[in-house]
Amino acid sequence: QKEVEQNSGPLSVPEGAIASLNCTYSDRVSQSFFWYRQYSGKSPELIMSIYSNGDKEDGRFTAQLNKASQYVSLLIRDSQPSDSATYLCAVIAGGTSYGKLTFGQGTILTVHP
Amino acid sequence: DAGITQSPRHKVTETGTPVTLRCHQTENHRYMYWYRQDPGHGLRLIHYSYGVKDTDKGEVSDGYSVSRSKTEDFLLTLESATSSQTSVYFCAISDPGLAGESTDTQYFGPGTRLTVL
Secondary structure, three states, X not given: OOOEEEOOOOEEEEOOOOEEXXXXXXXXXXXXXXXXXXXXXXXXXXXXXXXXXXXXXXXXXXXXXXOOOOEEEEEEOOOOHHHOEEEEEEEEOXXXXXXXXXXXXXXXXXXXX | OOOEEEEOOEEEEOOOOOEEEEEEEOOOOOEEEEEEEEXXXXXXXXXXXXXOOEEEEOOOOOOEEXXXXXXXXXXXXXXXXXXXXXXXXXXXXXXXXXOOOOOOOOEEOOOEEEEEO
């Protein structure tokens, strides 16, 4: 079982819709969770971090964390064509050395006009 | 962009040759990381540094070495490049001192595309 799993997609949504991206992780004591966006040929760009159960909102983005079920999700409201990218989920497991991120393989999102 | 640059941005080399990639940062960040990104594997940690001359191995460290003789530079060396090391290499930083961020939030450099023939 991979430590961090994402549906590779591609996920296609129409412009203006809500895009829902999901991520599950295997280490029950994981503490820190991140969502990155990566455009083709570019480096990962941090969108959100979340550490506590529940929702965290930042503009059109909402991260949701459920530690009991070991999943973290990212909702993108009012999706725009410019949101088309690969979205990477990353986790720092509990008990690991400082800052050692484990990434999922990423979900490709396409927002069509 | 957290003041991170990587050089070279693109490199083509031959099997068996040594290669050094450089990550340079201008903002005195304490922690630096090297990742590689490959289709089907995602981003994987190669080595990281938690201070000058303090480094440790990541998930895929075989065939790679690193050095950090000063805060601003973190070098990744492939002693004898192999075709399996063809990849995109990203440097990242994190810093307890970054205002408003957790101590473990990482920011990435622009990447180096390495091709080993």
